[in-house]
Amino acid sequence: MLALPVQAFQVSGIAIEGNERLKPDTVLGYIDVETGDELGREQQAQVLRDLYDSALFTDVQLLREGNQLVIRVQERPAIxxxxxxxxxxxxxxxxxxxxEEVGMVKGRIYDKSVMDKLKLELERIxxxxxxxxxxxxxxxTELEDNRVAINIEIAEGFPARVTFINIxxxxVFDDETxxxxxxxxxxxxxxxxxxRDKYSKPKLQGDLETLRSWYLDRGYMKFSVDSEQVSISADKKDLYININVTExxxxxxxxxRLAGQLVVEAEELEKLVLIEDGEPFSRKKIQQVTTLIKQRLGREGYARVKVNVIPEIDEASKEVVLDFNIDPGKRYLVRNIVFEGNHDTQDEVLRREMRQMENAWYxxxxxxxxxxRVQRLSYISDIxxxxxxxxxxxxxVDLVYGVEERMSGSINLGAGYAQNDGVLFNFGVTKDNLFGTGNSLSFQVDHSSVTQSASASYTDPYYTIDGVSRSWSAYYRQTDSGVTTSSDYILNVLGVGLSYGIPMSEYSNLRLGVNVDQAELFCTVxxxxxxxxxxxxxVDKCVNADATKFNKFGDEYNTVTPAIGYVYDSRNRTIFAEKGIRQSLNLEISLPGSDLEFYKSEYAAEYYAPVTDRTVLLLKHKISYGSGYGDDLDTLPPYEKYTAGGxxxxxxxRSRSLTSDAGTIDSLDNAYGGDFRVAGGVEYVLPPPTDNNNLRFSVFYDFGNVYSVPEEFDAKALRTSAGVAMNWLTPIGALVFSYAEPLEHEPRDRTQRFQFTIGGSF
Structure with missing residues (x-):
């Protein structure tokens, strides 16, 4: 076998040697030579170029055996x-x-040039x-059978921090603004x-768009970001950003003006136009009006409304006329409602929350x-x-809901600590979506130095087809209040309860229930x-009382207490709500003939309002009042009195420590509680510092106190505080921390600036 001569010859055949993984036809597919062709010097050079350009071979030789062309190759290793x-x-x-983008995939041919591209791509990222x-x-690393193993070690190092931004x-607007x-x-x-000082190119591009929106929402229609430059210090630790703009x-x-097919009365759509003549041009308001128009026509069955806004600009007067051209498109009928992703939850559980009907107009x-409504279910993460x-x-059209479920059941065995309750032990079994039915079942046992309790409950949220819910509960609670800063006594309560929730509207429901309790109250020394x-x-029974003997020096009270309540709840979420209102009004009264005849009432409200895209303002207040009735009781029992603080x-x-008038202080100068309570506050919820949506920080202002009777209410006696708080939902339970500075307080008040609970209820 000889190397190819310079002179041309006619190819009588082509043979491939040295190939291991590649088939001969694959190699032949890269060259433009066939049997019978004349093969001269130029053709030989072209064959070599074609085979090397394929990047499949590290070496190629052309040989001649008689008039047969022999192509000897050495394949590149495979990954x-x-x-x-x-x-x-x-x-x-x-x-x-x-x-994958650079072609470095297991089984592909290894090419060093591709490795260089990979390094450049990773550096870019x-x-x-x-x-x-x-x-x-x-x-x-070379392996047998002409293969290689690639190992890439990445030392990420420390990120460069943004130390200066110049605009x-x-x-019109200064740099700081x-x-x-x-x-x-x-x-x-x-x-x-x-x-915030962490740099990323996508985040910077988002900031540039924020600048555009800032100006476009304030009338500067021709605003532009001309360029941006990012420079880095020699030690690669500091970044400097310069942004050039034209306002x-x-x-x-x-x-x-409104134009096109309006579908509904023009006057109705005109009410949705939030833009007044003479105000600065605002892209944000244009988008809001566009959304409102689409939503309004969407309620008439028009699912794909197009609103094209055409601005007519008068450069001389710097004024603009906005034409909202409305194209409603077709009116659609919803044929079927389909749920996808609900692997555990039964279809009917989600379907009963629907307000759009099948075979009805969109x-x-x-x-x-x-x-x-589905998103508010505790076992649904997103929809x-x-x-x-x-x-x-x-x-x-078919309406398709994509559902993402979360775990609906849990078995917990844990421990924690709370400053006011001491060491906490708990065991519980909870299932919020029992067998996919949406019903909930729970058992819970808790133990602390103050309270030992056990409870069980079962709730059917759709006891009737009309959405009436029914809940059963049974509970036992033993409380030693002497461990706290309030009046000392020991209380055992055993009871059962039944309640119904009756929907009154889309956002409100009426609650009716009854509790049957047996309470044992014991005094101590x-x-x-x-x-x-x-x-x-x-009268002398408490002088020598032994607090450990629960069968001595105590009285037993049996009560039947019906309850009625009204709840209005428009919050978008039940935990970490971002918008909406929750108001509740509750009244419970023990029936005449019970051992204790008393009533309790309470009004509470929470208002959630988004301030920015990621922050929420919460306003809350609560007013509670109760008393005894009949001949034997003219005040609430000691263990039913309202308390405040904590x-x-x-x-x-300190928890349950606040007092106001003399009636809220017992003979031993401890907090006794009262029949009337006022409490509330303002809280500004900050965005999560990381991507952890189970963590929230906030700053707050609290106020509140208890009074013996409403007539003793004095706003000057309200205790106030301000501070910061953290709420964190973890697998072991809720972690709640707060640091508050008491503002309006009296010398006898028992302050406690840093407070926390770990593993308690949230």
């Missing part, structure tokens, strides 16, 4: 495995995507996240968990309300609503005179 380690910031799936100090080390070209709107920048001194002129709206308001065209029709006077046995009341004060 047997790819491993990478050290990536924390960049997800593994993102690296795998980068590998890390640089876009501010990791300019990243180091990549790729090790290629040039702005004259604009930089406050950006997510990138220097964090406040108190924001210890903030990642342009201020434009005002001179007129707003109604965007009812569809959204059904989505929110989306989409439309799917029905084949063969042009005016029917530390009990005050007020507890002794309440008990009906010998982490779930007025923070900054």
């Amino acid at each position: 047997a495995e790819i491993e990478f380690d050290g990536n924390h910031l960049i997800k593994t799936k993102d690296i795998e995507t980068a590998l 890390y640089y876009s996240q501010g990791k300019y100090g990243v180091k990549l080390d790729a090790e290629v 040039t070209g702005n004259k 604009l930089k406050d709107e950006l997510k990138t920048g220097q964090p406040a001194w108190w924001a210890i968990f903030s990642d 342009g002129d201020l434009y005002r709206v001179s007129d707003v 109604d965007s308001g009812k569809i959204e309300r059904g989505r929110v 989306t609503a989409d439309l799917r065209d029905v084949p063969g029709t042009n005016d029917e 530390g009990s005050p005179q007020e507890v002794e006077d309440f008990l009906t046995s010998d 982490i779930r009341s007025v923070r900054g004060y």
Whole structure:
């Protein structure tokens, strides 16, 4: 076998040698030579170029055996495995995507040039996240059968931090005003968990769009971001960002016109136009009006409304006329409602929350309300609503709800600590979606130095087809109040309850129920005179009482207590709500003939209002009043009195410790409680510092106190505090921390600035 001569020859055949994985036909597919062709010097050179360009071979030789062309090749190794380690910031799936984009996949041919491309791609990804100090080390190990193993070691290093942002070209708004709107920048001194100074290219692009929106919402229609430059210090630790802008002129709206097919009366749509003549142009208001028009027509069956806003600009006067051109499209009928993703929850459980009916006109308001109702279920994590065209029709759609479920059952055995209750032990079994029916069943046992309790409950939220709910409960509770700062006594309560919830409207329901209780009240050597006077046995019975002997020196009270309540709840979520209102009015009264004849009432309200996209303002207040009735009781029993103070009341004060007038203080100078209570506060809920949606920080102002009777109410006696709080839902339970500074307080008040509970109820 000889190397090919310079002179041409006619090829009588072609043979492939050295190939291991590639078939001969695959190799031949890369060259333009066939049997019978004349093969000269130029053709030989072209064959070599074609085979090397395929990137499949490390060496190619052309040989001649008689008039047969012999192509001897050495294949590049195949990639047997790819491993990478050290990536924390960049997800593994993102690296795998980068590998696929450059063609480095298990089973493919290994090419060193591709490895260089991979390094550049990974560096680009890390640089876009501010990791300019990243180091990549790729090790290629040869294996048998002409294969290689690739191991990529990633040392991410520390991210470069944004230390300075400069905006040039702005004259109307100063730098500080604009930089406050950006997510990138220097964090406040108190924001210890903030990642605001963490750079990423997507975040910067989002900030540039925020600047555009800021100006477009304030009348500057011709605003533009001309350029942005990002520079890094020599040690790759500090980033400097410069943004160049052109503000342009201020434009005002001179007129707003509606055109197209309005479907409903023009006057009705005109009420949705929130833009007044003479006010600055605002893209945000235009989008709001567009959304309102689509929602209004959506309630008439028009599922795909198009609103095209055409601005007519008068450059001389700097005024603009806005034309809202409305195209309602077709009116759609919802054929079927389909649920996807509900693996555990029965279809009818979700369907009963729907307000849009099948074979009825599309109604965007009812569809959204059904989505929110399902989202409020404790065993549903998220839900989306989409439309799917029905084949063969042009005016029917299927409504598809995509459901994401969360775990609905739990068995917990744990321990925790609360400052006011001491060590907590608990065991519980809860199932909020029993057998996928939406019914809930729970058993709970708790033990602390103050309270030992056991309870069981069962709720059917749709006891009737009309949405009437029914709940059963049984409970036992033993309380030793002497461990706290309130009056000393021991109480045992055994009871059962039954309640019904009757829907009155989309957001409100009426609750009717009854509790049957047997309460045993015991005094101790530390009990005050007020507890002794309440008990009906010998007046000296508490002098030598042994608190550990629960069969001595006590009275037993049997009561039947019907209850009625009204609840209005428009919150979008039951935990960490972002908007909506919850109001409740409750009244319970023990029946005449019970051992104790008394009543209790309470009005409570919570108002949630979004301030920004990620912060919420919460306003809350509560007014409670109760008393005895009949000849034997003119006040609430000691164990039914209202108390105030503590982490779930007025923070900054010890639990159940607040007092006002003399009637709220017992003979031993401890808090006795009262028949009247006022409490409330303002809380500003901050965005989660990370992607953890189970964590919230807030700043708050609390007020409240108890009074012996309403006539003793004095606003000057209200105790107030201000501070910061953290609520964190964890697998072991809720972690609640607060630090409050008491403001309006008296010398006898028992303050407690730092308060927390771990493993308690939320």
